[in-house]
Amino acid sequence: MEVAVNLELKTLNVKQDITYFNTSNDSLDSIVLNDWNNAFAHKNTPLAKRFSDEFYRGFHLAKAADRGKTTILNLLDTNFMALEWERTDKNPDYITVKLGRKLAPGEKIELHLTYISKIPNDKFTRFGFDQNGGMALKNWFISPARFEDHNFITYNNFNLDDIANAATSYEVAIKIPNQYSITTDLNLVAADETNSEYKVYSFAGRNRTDISLFIEKQNSFRTYSNVSIEVSSNLKSKKIDEIQKAIIIDRVASFAENFIGKYPHEKITVSQIDYDRNPFYGLNQLPSFISPFADDFIFEIQFLKTFLNTYLQNSLRLDPRKDNWVYDGIQIYAMMKYMEEHHLDKKMLGRLSDMKLFKSYNITNLTFNEQYSYYYMLMARKNLDQPLGDPKNTLIKFNEQIASKYRAGLSFSYLDDYLDHNIVPESVKEFYNLNKQQQTNRYDLEKILSKKSPKNIDWFFNTIIDSRDIIDYKFTNVSRTADSVKFSIKNKTGIYAPIPVYGIKKKEVVFKEWIEPKTKDSVYEFDRKNADKIVINYDNEVPEYNQRNNWKSLKHIAVTNRPIKFNFAKDLEDPFYNQILYLPTLTYNYYDGFTPGIRFSNKTILDKPFNFDINPAYSIKAGTLSGSSAFSWNEYYRNSTLYNVRYSISQNYFHYAPDATYLRLNPMVQFRIREKDFRDNRKQLFLFRQVIVNREASEYITDNSEPNYSIFNARYSNSKTELINHFSFMTDLQFAGGFGKVSGEIEYRRLFQNNRKINLRLFAGSFVYNKTNSDYFSFGLDRPTDYLFDYNLFGRSETTGFFSQQYVIAEGGFKSQLEPAFANQWMTTLNASYAVWNWIELYGDIGFLKNKHQKEYFAYDTGVRLNLVPDYFELYFPVYSNNGWEITQTKYNEKIRFIITFSPKTLVTLFTRKWF
Numbered sequence: 001m002e003v004a005v006n007l008e009l010k011t012l013n014v015k016q017d018i019t020y021f022n023t024s025n026d027s028l029d030s031i032v033l034n035d036w037n038n039a040f041a042h043k044n045t046p047l048a049k050r051f052s053d054e055f056y057r058g059f060h061l062a063k064a065a066d067r068g069k070t071t072i073l074n075l076l077d078t079n080f081m082a083l084e085w086e087r088t089d090k091n092p093d094y095i096t097v098k099l100g101r102k103l104a105p106g107e108k109i110e111l112h113l114t115y116i117s118k119i120p121n122d123k124f125t126r127f128g129f130d131q132n133g134g135m136a137l138k139n140w141f142i143s144p145a146r147f148e149d150h151n152f153i154t155y156n157n158f159n160l161d162d163i164a165n166a167a168t169s170y171e172v173a174i175k176i177p178n179q180y181s182i183t184t185d186l187n188l189v190a191a192d193e194t195n196s197e198y199k200v201y202s203f204a205g206r207n208r209t210d211i212s213l214f215i216e217k218q219n220s221f222r223t224y225s226n227v228s229i230e231v232s233s234n235l236k237s238k239k240i241d242e243i244q245k246a247i248i249i250d251r252v253a254s255f256a257e258n259f260i261g262k263y264p265h266e267k268i269t270v271s272q273i274d275y276d277r278n279p280f281y282g283l284n285q286l287p288s289f290i291s292p293f294a295d296d297f298i299f300e301i302q303f304l305k306t307f308l309n310t311y312l313q314n315s316l317r318l319d320p321r322k323d324n325w326v327y328d329g330i331q332i333y334a335m336m337k338y339m340e341e342h343h344l345d346k347k348m349l350g351r352l353s354d355m356k357l358f359k360s361y362n363i364t365n366l367t368f369n370e371q372y373s374y375y376y377m378l379m380a381r382k383n384l385d386q387p388l389g390d391p392k393n394t395l396i397k398f399n400e401q402i403a404s405k406y407r408a409g410l411s412f413s414y415l416d417d418y419l420d421h422n423i424v425p426e427s428v429k430e431f432y433n434l435n436k437q438q439q440t441n442r443y444d445l446e447k448i449l450s451k452k453s454p455k456n457i458d459w460f461f462n463t464i465i466d467s468r469d470i471i472d473y474k475f476t477n478v479s480r481t482a483d484s485v486k487f488s489i490k491n492k493t494g495i496y497a498p499i500p501v502y503g504i505k506k507k508e509v510v511f512k513e514w515i516e517p518k519t520k521d522s523v524y525e526f527d528r529k530n531a532d533k534i535v536i537n538y539d540n541e542v543p544e545y546n547q548r549n550n551w552k553s554l555k556h557i558a559v560t561n562r563p564i565k566f567n568f569a570k571d572l573e574d575p576f577y578n579q580i581l582y583l584p585t586l587t588y589n590y591y592d593g594f595t596p597g598i599r600f601s602n603k604t605i606l607d608k609p610f611n612f613d614i615n616p617a618y619s620i621k622a623g624t625l626s627g628s629s630a631f632s633w634n635e636y637y638r639n640s641t642l643y644n645v646r647y648s649i650s651q652n653y654f655h656y657a658p659d660a661t662y663l664r665l666n667p668m669v670q671f672r673i674r675e676k677d678f679r680d681n682r683k684q685l686f687l688f689r690q691v692i693v694n695r696e697a698s699e700y701i702t703d704n705s706e707p708n709y710s711i712f713n714a715r716y717s718n719s720k721t722e723l724i725n726h727f728s729f730m731t732d733l734q735f736a737g738g739f740g741k742v743s744g745e746i747e748y749r750r751l752f753q754n755n756r757k758i759n760l761r762l763f764a765g766s767f768v769y770n771k772t773n774s775d776y777f778s779f780g781l782d783r784p785t786d787y788l789f790d791y792n793l794f795g796r797s798e799t800t801g802f803f804s805q806q807y808v809i810a811e812g813g814f815k816s817q818l819e820p821a822f823a824n825q826w827m828t829t830l831n832a833s834y835a836v837w838n839w840i841e842l843y844g845d846i847g848f849l850k851n852k853h854q855k856e857y858f859a860y861d862t863g864v865r866l867n868l869v870p871d872y873f874e875l876y877f878p879v880y881s882n883n884g885w886e887i888t889q890t891k892y893n894e895k896i897r898f899i900i901t902f903s904p905k906t907l908v909t910l911f912t913r914k915w916f
Contacts, residue, residue, distance in 0.1 A: 002176045005215060010065075010119045010129045014141060018111040020103075024147050028103040030096050031111070032152035034165060036139035039093040039121040040068035041158035043753055046093070051124075053679065054397055055914045057508045059124050060723060061755055068120030068128065070142065076112040078735060080774040083111070090406035090810050093157045094145060113142060125159050126273045133179070136273050139163055146379035148439065157322055158393050160400070161277070161313070162320035167439070169206045174213075175199070181219040183232050185212050185269045185314070205265065209317065212269045221269070229263050233270040235306065237299040248300045255338055259425065260330065261432035264315055268307070274486040275306040280401050282348075282371060285857035292350030297343070308334055317435045323442040324392040325408045325465060330428055333411020333416075336369045337425075343368065361567060362574035372406040373540050374606065379403040380470060380545060381607040383636040383643050384916060386678055389442075389466040393609065395575050396678050398915040411464045411544050415449070415457065417541045418498050441452055462542075468638060469495040472518065472538050472548040480585060485534055485554060486525040489517050493545070502538035503531030509538070521906040528554070539862040547575040573604045585615055588902075590795035590803050591655035593621025619655065626661070628652045644672040652789060653807060657797045660698035664789045666691055681719040689713050691788050701797055703774045711788065721913075724751045730759045732765075738779050740768035743811075744900075757835040761813055763847075770852075778822035781829070781849060781859060782897075793900070807876060807897035814845045815897050816881035823849035833865050841865040843876070872910070876898040 004013040022028055039047040043060055044286040051059045059067075077083050077100055077578070084098045103109050117140050122128035126137040138161075140705040143165075145152045146164040151318045152163040171189075174182060175198050186203035193199040206212060214221065224246050231249050257263065280301050291298065308331045318326055339346065347353035348366040358364045366374075379385040379399060386399050388408050395404055416424035434440055434448075446461055457781065463469050472492040485503070496518065503511040503526070510529040515522070529859055536550040548562075565577040573579070581604065583595045597617025611634075632648035635886045649667045656662045668689035675682050695707040712735045719728035727751035734741050743765030751757045765779050776785055791810070795803025807815065812823075813831040829847030836842055844862045851857075861881030867874050876897040877884040886895055 001170070002173045003141075003172065005135070005174065005176045005180075007135070007177060007180070007215070008510045010135075010900075011120065012117040012137075012140065014113070014115050014117060016113040016115070016142065018113070018144060019108055020111060020144055021108045022103045022105055024150075025105050025187075025823065026147075026150055027105065028099065030098050031103075031109075032094055032096055032145040032154055034094050034139070034143050034145050034155075034163055035070050035087070036093050036157040036163055037117050037119070037141075037534045038070040038087070040124065041070075041246050042067070044089075046091070047159060048722075050158045052725075053681065055723050057723060060751060062121065066121035066123070067118075069118045070334075071114070071118070072117045072142075073114040074112075078110040080112060083309075087598045088733075091154065091156060094128070094154055095142075098392075103674055115142065122273075124248055126277055130218060134214070134216040136271070137215070139210070140213070140291055144168065146319070146439070148441075153210050155393075160321070160392050162324065162392050163210060164319055164321065165208045165209045165623075167317060170204060170208060170211060172211075174203070175202050176215060177202075180215055180217055183214040183216070183219065183221040183269060184236075185232070185265065185267045189264055207264065208213045208314065210314065212271070214269070214271065221271075226253055228257055229253055230267045231269065231270060231307075233303070233830045234272050235275060235299065235303055236268055236272055237485055238295045240299055241298050247300065248296065248303060249307075251342070252300070252304050252338070255341070256308060256311055256334065259337060259428075260311070261315075261333055261429050265310060268310055268314065270303060270306050270310060274310060275302050278305070278309060278401065280305045281375070292352040296352075297346075297350075304335060304338060305331070314431065315435060316584070317439045318441060325388040325404070326442055326445060328405040329388075329408035329412045330432075332372065333412035333424075333428075334405055336372070336409055336413055338881070358563065361571045362577075363572040366572065370540055372410055373543060376403045376407040376543060377545075377606055380543075382916075384678065385468055387466055387468050387740060388464070394677070394679060396916060408596060409544055411460070414464070414541050414543065415460055415676050419453055419455070419457070424449070427452055459498075461655075463495055463497055469493065470545040470638065471495055471497045471499070471542055472545040473499055473548075475534070475536065475552045477523075478534070478552045478554075480528060480554045483528055484525055484638050486523070487534065487552070488534075489515065489524065491517050491522075494573050498540065499537055499542050499544070500539075501526070502535045503529055504533040504535055504538065505529075505531050512538075518654065548573070550575055571604055573606045573608075578602070579604060585617065587617065588794065589654065590798065591622060591658050592619035592626055595619045595626060595654075597627055607634070620653050624655075626654045626659070628654075641673050641676060642671060643674050644680065645668075646672070656695060656736045656789075657698040657700045659700060660696035662696070662789065663694045664691065665693075674706055680720075681722050682718070684719075685717045686718075687713070687715040693789065694788070698797075703776050706738060706772065706776065709736055709738070709787075710752070713788065725749065735768075736777075738772045739770045740771075741777075741779075742766060743779070744769060755835075757841070759831075759833045759841075761809070761831040762829075763811060763813060763831075764824075764828045765811065767824065768825055772824075775822035775824060778824045779811050779825070779827040779849070781821050781827070781847070782814040782817050784811045805897050806896065807874075807899050809871070809899075812845075812847060812859075814847070814859060814861055815843065815863055815876040816845075816878045816883060816886060816895070818859055818861070818882050820849065820851060820854075820857060823852040824852055829859075833867070835867070839867045871899070 002015040006013065022033060031883060039045050048059055075097065085095050087095045101107065113460050119135055119140060120128040122136060124131045128134050128180050129135050144166045145154060146166045155164055165709050170186060170512050172186060177198055178196065182201055184203055186205040189202040191199065193203050205832050224231045231253060237245065312327050312331055316327060320327065345366055345613045346368040347364065348371045352358050353364040378735040385403060386398065388397055388404055388411065392400060415732060430448050431445045434444060450457060455613050470493055474490050474492060475487050476490045477488040496512050498516045500512055500514050502509055509524060515524055533553050534552055534554060537544050538545060562576060562578045563579060565580060566580050569583050570581060571579060576697035576820055579602060581601050583599045585599050587595045592856045594886060595617045597615050599613060599615040601613040603611050611633045614629045619626045628648040628651060632646055633644040637643055652664045653661060666689055668687065671686040690710060690712055693708065697707055714733045715730065717728065717730040728747045730745045732743045747761045747764045748757045749757065777787055786793055791808050794806055798804040810828055811830045827847065827849040831845045833841045833843040843865045846860045848856050848858055859882055861878060863876055865874060866874050874878055877893050880886065
């Protein structure tokens with residue numbers, strides 16, 4: 001390639017010659033070339049749609065100048081004759097070149113290309129042009145796709161660093177302005193700096209699948225060399241001098257060579273961008289003033305993770321999308337071995353583990369390597385884990401970047417511990433060396449491991465890699481003598497996997513035996529060796545679903561229940577205790593005022609089947625006790641689209657008026673359904689409950705006709721949400737002694753190409769029968785009465801004043817407060833809003849409502865909506881309605897409506913929806 005860099009236009013003018021050797025046994029009539037830079041061309045590419053799925057707004061809202069594209073000027077064959085080529089709208093990030101003649105096995109053809117690469121802004125993926133005038137380049141040029149199993153691998157760019165290029169040798173000449181420098185992992189061949197305006201660098205590299213290139217005005221990279229490799233890095237560090245860095249880099253590079261194998265290239269780049277794209281998720285990301293780790297250790301972990309990732313990506317000739325678990329497994333497994341070798345006693349919480357304040361927390365007792373298991377288990381307990389062998393592009397974001405990556409490393413460690421005799425490390429080395437000779441896949445690694453193993457390990461690939469089956473063992477029928485212990489092992493899931501059993505005496509391991517339960521109830525007998533406790537999977541070698549049923553006491557007075565342990569705030573699950581967590585709380589409503597309380601729960605960081613949450617509180621304004629409680633049981637179904645059934649009962653006791661309290665009991669069952677594709681954002685829910693409400697009589701409330709009531713409620717909801725499109729549908733049935741009603745709601749949001757957004761909501765509801773004599777159970781036009789006590793209303797009984805202006809998107813959905821405000825027969829409304837600039841929208845509502853003995857009433861209103869955080873913080877300014885020009889009327893400030901959500905659980909979904 002001859003590349004001329006234009007930093008002003010953010011373009012690369014490329015003249016490229018490709019000599020393509022057909023090393024397959026097939027005759028080729030076409031060749032596929034990857035052009036992943038063109039994935040940034042417009043808002044409908046596969047990459048753009050993935051950004052939308054993950055709720056990333058930056059790409060869709062970006063200016064055209066910030067996007068990238070490739071403009072091919074010509075594409076010629078060996079004889080410089082034009083070749084026909086195709087790029088489809090569906091797959092804009094690769095092109096198919098039709099050859100003039102068939103390319104037989106062993107033959108070669110030359111392709112001559114001239115094109116312009118418009119580089120995207122680095123704010124999308126961290127690669128691209130930056131605000132300082134430089135460029136960090138990745139997948140910026142057209143490259144031959146890998147040919148495997150009689151087909152070219154044609155992958156879209158999903159921002160996963162998994163391009164499937166053919167192994168290629170490069171000769172690259174790059175012309176850049178004189179004041180800029182280049183850092184790359186290619187070898188420098190020549191540098192021409194004779195021209196006063198620009199300089200030309202020539203680089204070369206052999207058998208590469210990808211190259212890195214960084215163009216900067218101020219070179220941020222430093223070069224470190226040891227006997228076998230030259231490392232260029234600009235990884236940020238705090239308070240670490242160059243000597244410390246050099247020692248760490250040399251230690252990591254030497255470890256990688258000894259543990260994995262010799263790097264096949266002379267140079268490697270370890271950049272801050274590469275780390276930022278795949279950071280080490282953990283406590284070392286905390287601000288420095290509360291970081292539990294020393295600066296040099298943080299640098300070491302960050303460098304280790306990034307170095308190993310680049311090391312493997314540039315060495316292994318696997319399909320990086322289909323066989324991604326091999327990359328992840330070797331990387332995390334190597335990190336675990338590195339920690340055992342150099343930081344064996346390092347704790348997950350670093351120096352915080354030494355503080356007496358945290359001694360009672362299980363999280364402080366975990367070693368650094370044990371944290372990997374908990375990140376994986378976080379998803380397994382949510383029933384969101386996916387098979388390690390699944391392609392990388394099918395994984396949800398949390399699994400792709402964290403949980404599956406860590407579980408892959410744990411799986412290698414598990415197999416290593418089970419086989420012993422250094423079989424897994426030796427297999428990794430042999431597989432790594434095989435990659436220097438030929439293209440490989442996961443089955444080559446499997447063959448090496450199976451050949452070296454003295455035992456059958458098919459279970460490892462079938463269960464641990466290719467399925468999401470869970471492992472869970474427990475003891476049954478334990479008996480002991482002074483010299484021996486006899487027990488049965490119950491396989492709770494029926495999934496075969498070997499597991500270790502430990503004998504423990506005063507927290508010291510006195511024996512460890514691997515067992516292989518072939519049946520659901522297997523019986524074993526071991527020498528006791530003075531053990532006072534036997535524990536399954538004590539060191540957590542096996543990624544086991546539930547460790548709370550893993551131990552039995554051998555003392556004469558058997559401990560049948562785990563002792564209770566109280567912890568402040570949160571903790572990791574401790575299998576040897578019943579944990580009760582407590583946390584101060586503070587809530588607010590107009591009648592109770594600020595309500596401090598204390599929450600007691602058993603909800604640790606990992607989900608449990610049974611959860612309780614008891615929150616007694618004191619209402620300062622009312623001077624009375626109040627509070628809430630909830631008890632729930634979750635059933636997870638791992639191989640069904642009906643993936644969760646949740647049984648629960650909750651209780652709330654607060655004031656609903658200045659002088660009156662309410663007690664709500666809410667027994668409920670929910671059925672949750674998801675698509676087989678975990679990345680699909682469609683969710684369905686069936687909900688059945690009985691809402692029982694007892695209200696005290698109030699002098700402030702004129703409607704006390706039915707203070708106590710019980711309502712059966714059934715709902716079905718179906719929603720599919722991503723950045724560009726949102727569609728939801730809900731039906732609701734309610735039956736009580738005095739009324740029965742049915743309603744439905746459809747909502748649609750669309751973000752258009754011009755960044756304008758429309759929001760439509762249709763509501764329709766009708767009474768089946770209504771024997772009540774008030775509007776308490778009627779449909780609300782501008783705000784529901786919330787007789788089910790579902791909404792967090794600050795002043796639920798207020799009809800005037802600030803708290804009456806709180807808006808809830810429910811039932812009629814009007815913003816202007818009109819009369820009649822309720823419908824006791826039927827109501828149909830349409831709510832619409834349209835974004836005119838950023839978060840400023842115009843809204844309009846129309847609807848009909850019908851009350852007994854009255855004609856249908858046509859309602860309408862219009863105004864301005866400030867949609868600051870959708871559904872969480874919004875303001876509504878009425879302009880014109882049935883009331884006339886509201887904006888010119890007196891006390892206009894009392895007509896403004898607002899949505900404010902303080903619930904942390906609700907706000908957290910803004911974050912979790914990007915990951916789960």
